[in-house]
Amino acid sequence: MGFNITYSRFRYYFAVAAGKLASFILQRILKSSASAMPGKVAMTIYPDILKVVNQRCQGKILITGTNGKTTTNNLINFILRREYPSVLSNLRGANMPQGLVSAFLHDQKKNYDWGIFEVDEGSFQDVTKDIKPDYVLVTNFFRDQLDRYGEIEKAFQDILKALEPLDTTLILNADDPLVSNFRKLHKKNIYYGVTRNQYSTFEQGIVESRFCPACSNYLEYSYYNYGQLGGYQCPDCGFKNPPYDYQITEVNYQDHQYHFQFKEKDQKTQDISFAYEGIYNVYNCCAALSTALEIGLPLDKVARSIEEFEYHLGRMENFEFSDKIVKIALVKNPIGLSETISSIILDERPKSMLFVLNDNPADGRDVSWIWDAEVEKTVNISDIHKIYCSGRRAEDIALRLKYAGVPVELVEVNDDMDQAIEKVLKDDVEIVYLLPTYTAVFQARELVLARLEGTGKKMSHVREYLKNLKIPGR
Amino acid sequence: MELKIYHMYPDLLNLYGDLGNVTSLRQRCVWRGINVEIVGFSMNNEAPLEDGDLFFIGGGSDRGQNIVYSHLLNYSREMESLIEDGAPVLAICGGYQLLGEKYIDAEGNDVPGLGIFDYHTRSEEGRLIGNIIIKNSLGLSPETLVGFENHGGRTYHEHQPLGQVMVGYGNNGKDQEEGMVYQNCIGTYLHGPILPKNPHLADYLILKAMERKYGLKELSKLDDDREFSAHDKVLQLYAP
Numbered sequence: 001m002g003f004n005i006t007y008s009r010f011r012y013y014f015a016v017a018a019g020k021l022a023s024f025i026l027q028r029i030l031k032s033s034a035s036a037m038p039g040k041v042a043m044t045i046y047p048d049i050l051k052v053v054n055q056r057c058q059g060k061i062l063i064t065g066t067n068g069k070t071t072t073n074n075l076i077n078f079i080l081r082r083e084y085p086s087v088l089s090n091l092r093g094a095n096m097p098q099g100l101v102s103a104f105l106h107d108q109k110k111n112y113d114w115g116i117f118e119v120d121e122g123s124f125q126d127v128t129k130d131i132k133p134d135y136v137l138v139t140n141f142f143r144d145q146l147d148r149y150g151e152i153e154k155a156f157q158d159i160l161k162a163l164e165p166l167d168t169t170l171i172l173n174a175d176d177p178l179v180s181n182f183r184k185l186h187k188k189n190i191y192y193g194v195t196r197n198q199y200s201t202f203e204q205g206i207v208e209s210r211f212c213p214a215c216s217n218y219l220e221y222s223y224y225n226y227g228q229l230g231g232y233q234c235p236d237c238g239f240k241n242p243p244y245d246y247q248i249t250e251v252n253y254q255d256h257q258y259h260f261q262f263k264e265k266d267q268k269t270q271d272i273s274f275a276y277e278g279i280y281n282v283y284n285c286c287a288a289l290s291t292a293l294e295i296g297l298p299l300d301k302v303a304r305s306i307e308e309f310e311y312h313l314g315r316m317e318n319f320e321f322s323d324k325i326v327k328i329a330l331v332k333n334p335i336g337l338s339e340t341i342s343s344i345i346l347d348e349r350p351k352s353m354l355f356v357l358n359d360n361p362a363d364g365r366d367v368s369w370i371w372d373a374e375v376e377k378t379v380n381i382s383d384i385h386k387i388y389c390s391g392r393r394a395e396d397i398a399l400r401l402k403y404a405g406v407p408v409e410l411v412e413v414n415d416d417m418d419q420a421i422e423k424v425l426k427d428d429v430e431i432v433y434l435l436p437t438y439t440a441v442f443q444a445r446e447l448v449l450a451r452l453e454g455t456g457k458k459m460s461h462v463r464e465y466l467k468n469l470k471i472p473g474r
Numbered sequence: 475m476e477l478k479i480y481h482m483y484p485d486l487l488n489l490y491g492d493l494g495n496v497t498s499l500r501q502r503c504v505w506r507g508i509n510v511e512i513v514g515f516s517m518n519n520e521a522p523l524e525d526g527d528l529f530f531i532g533g534g535s536d537r538g539q540n541i542v543y544s545h546l547l548n549y550s551r552e553m554e555s556l557i558e559d560g561a562p563v564l565a566i567c568g569g570y571q572l573l574g575e576k577y578i579d580a581e582g583n584d585v586p587g588l589g590i591f592d593y594h595t596r597s598e599e600g601r602l603i604g605n606i607i608i609k610n611s612l613g614l615s616p617e618t619l620v621g622f623e624n625h626g627g628r629t630y631h632e633h634q635p636l637g638q639v640m641v642g643y644g645n646n647g648k649d650q651e652e653g654m655v656y657q658n659c660i661g662t663y664l665h666g667p668i669l670p671k672n673p674h675l676a677d678y679l680i681l682k683a684m685e686r687k688y689g690l691k692e693l694s695k696l697d698d699d700r701e702f703s704a705h706d707k708v709l710q711l712y713a714p
């Protein structure tokens with residue numbers, strides 16, 4: 001037995017060393033930004049490494065769901081890191097087991113106050129074998145890369161099964177019937193949501209489930225905030241939004257900011273502004289606020305953190321050039337794309353847009369999802385100079401825009417992203433919206449940054465190649 | 475001139491961008507000055523089927539498909555006589571399977587289909603997923619149809635296929651055939667969605683509908699640059 005422990009410890013150190021070496025090569029030599037590869041290397045050698053992570057984190061929060069995981073994770077981190085000296089997190093969105101391990105290899109402390117991880121829906125079962133969370137936050141369920149998961153219902157069932165044996169508090173989006181359905185586990189449930197507001201609609205184009213998760217009859221909606229998120233009620237079995245523990249009301253968009261009121265269980269309220277657009281970000285704020293308050297942080301402090309939050313990781317980053325602002329917003333599924341377009345409609349500045357549509361495995365090889373998004377709303381965007389389409393499937397998004405009723409002359413196809421970015425930056429506009437899919441987001445960010453810093457094109461192609469390299473996992 | 479396009483069960487059968495097929499049909503009619511009414515036929519809107527000029531049936535989740543199977547069964551004779559009468563129908567994936575005799579699920583249970591055609595579909599190990607390119611049997615130019623397939627069921631039949639598989643799996647991954655054609659009814663596994671990137675197939679369906687209703691023999695030409703550059707991109711990336 002003594003031999004086994006020594007052997008196992010040796011394996012552990014060897015795994016960490018190998019992972020760190022991989023990380024060193026990627027970051028220092030190839031200047032690669034985000035990668036799950038060091039984690040893959042370490043897990044191949046020492047498959048139990050996540051158990052070590054579990055032991056070293058005192059409190060653990062897992063964030064799962066389709067959209068908003070990375071943003072919510074970054075928000076919670078921003079808030080908690082002001083109160084706790086050591087927090088471990090996979091902030092860059094590498095959300096499979098090897099991504100969590102990579103984050104750990106990166107700084108490897110003996111102890112963490114908190115481990116906060118976003119977890120891919122498809123990896124949730126795997127991750128919770130080793131990581132035992134105190135809180136599980138579920139944002140929403142939308143269609144995302146269906147060729148990988150089969151169906152939303154399957155994602156729900158998988159997570160349900162994984163949650164069943166866990167002793168944990170669930171923080172649930174009350175406005176998504178698919179999420180609030182976790183109530184049937186009878187865990188300790190905390191519900192958050194956004195009340196009906198001036199941006200709510202009474203008809204919704206894309207609704208993932210019009211059916212009651214409890215009894216399969218038609219759900220009735222009194223309003224939609226986005227997707228199937230809204231006020232719902234089943235006329236048959238009475239399934240409806242559970243009462244909120246935390247809620248956001250009085251949502252208003254003004255001067256490129258969202259303003260809203262956050263209300264606690266005891267009716268204490270706080271006015272908050274948030275600088276990133278989209279009603280989906282209001283939900284992300286609500287999720288982060290609820291989590292922070294639930295673990296006992298004071299409302300005024302948490303609210304200040306939300307207002308001071310700045311994003312630096314390419315998911316919805318702002319880059320300020322001397323003559324224009326470039327906003328990068330990841331789009332990866334129908335709801336996300338629809339809501340991003342909705343938020344651009346609120347921006348009245350002269351603008352150009354650049355879509356980058358890739359069909360690499362991590363994007364989902366099937367690009368048909370762009371036809372499930374409400375791209376038709378693009379015609380409501382004001383003062384638009386040009387829409388560029390780029391990426392491996394540039395022609396597909398250009399075609400989508402044609403069928404959405406966008407004039408063909410307004411749309412320019414250039415499947416070289418570098419050239420497309422060069423062009424859009426020369427447009428005489430105040431703001432550029434850059435909307436890349438997953439595998440394009442980091443490359444797009446580097447190409448924009450390179451121009452901001454005036455250093456020309458970096459090694460992003462090498463990195464792109466590395467990202468698609470396959471190393472066997474466990 | 476007006477076409478009534480029946481979108482069958484838009485709330486239950488709407489996978490993988492299939493809504494784009496209806497968008498394609500509608501826009502290509504509108505651009506030619508043909509008025510279009512889209513009718514969403516479903517459990518809460520049982521519009522008379524004989525009023526339809528063109529029918530689209532998409533695919534759905536297993537749950538969605540089960541609900542549709544049992545509901546549409548009440549209309550199978552009507553559907554059948556429409557097809558015999560030459561009404562154009564495009565049925566994709568689950569919709570295609572639905573027109574056959576039965577679907578044999580992973581546990582070996584028979585799920586009844588409408589039985590309009592004598593084929594069956596069997597759930598077999600592993601899903602058939604990926605870009606697909608076929609050579610069409612309708613005599614359309616260009617010869618290729620491009621799309622993306624994603625199905626667990628394998629369909630076996632002796633009917634005319636929609637095309638021969640050049641890249642991908644098709645009906646069952648074995649006989650190199652894809653889809654089925656009978657009169658003006660087309661069944662296929664091609665998502666993508668199929669029609670926007672294959673405007674020649676979209677126009678084939680529209681023309682069949684216009685012919686049946688108004689005796690029209692040809693459609694005015696449209697500028698299909700964008701359509702075919704998306705079509706050609708798939709060939710460029712995935713053709714052998």
Ligand SMILES: [Zn+2]
Nearest residue numbers: 212215234237
């Ligand atoms: Zn119900």
